[in-house]
Amino acid sequence: MLFVIFIVFALLSFAVSNTLKRKFKKYAQIPLQSSLSGREIAEKMLRDNGIYDVQVISVGGQLTDHYNPAKKTVNLSEGVYHGRSAAAAAIAAHECGHAVQHAKAYSMLTLRTMLVPVQNASAKIMNIIFFAMLFGGFFLTRAFPIELVLLVVIAANMVFTLFAFITLPVEFDASKRALQWIEAKGVVNSQEYAMSKDALKWAALTYVVAALGALTTLLYYIMIFLGGRD
Secondary structure, eight states: OHHHHHHHHHHHHHHHHHHHHHHHHHHHTSBOTTOOOHHHHHHHHHHHTTOOSOEEEEESSSSOOEEETTTTEEEEEHHHHHOOBHHHHHHHHHHHHHHHHHHTTOHHHHHHHHHHHHHHHHHHHHHHHHHHHHHHHHHHHHHSOHHHHHHHHHHHHHHHHHHHHHHHHHHHHHHHHHHHHHHHTTSSOHHHHHHHHHHHHHHHHHHHHHHHHHHHHHHHHHHHHHHHTO
């Protein structure tokens, strides 16, 4: 059953990710009327929000864009950093949306940041359990009651699910801030705005699929635990 869940959500994730890449490639071919690059858009959005301690830098890869709150850097992939398209505008502004959230102490971003070490610890525990079951499942179940192991797995997956669902408003809010700003500042025209909005919609769907996958996996382990107690 768990394998089926994994396959279903892996296929969904692949489909959404593939669509996002196609959308980005398509919209990246259409030059912005304003001729601003992703870097210029990001720097302008930061200045307009009174943020002067965040650096905009270029990183390798495709769709590797992210905001690093620890280093206070908006990291844009080369295609976005140098790009002068609706896709580049959308992604650059979205990542700056996270910088604005950080500067304004947006509650959901603060909560997600607090959960990062718990998420990392949960991932390490799950890795230990996975390898223990793979190479020494007999000894693991002899050393610990299976109910205890399941409870640990459920607790870890609860953290994953909570983190995934907290991520949703963080991403939606960053996109909302980005779209409002690029429209208000005339960075994009009406046609470019529609393309930017569509690109960010598909980017957001990747997080929705991840959250639903985490919730489904959590419910699966809970059902196993409850079934074993009957």
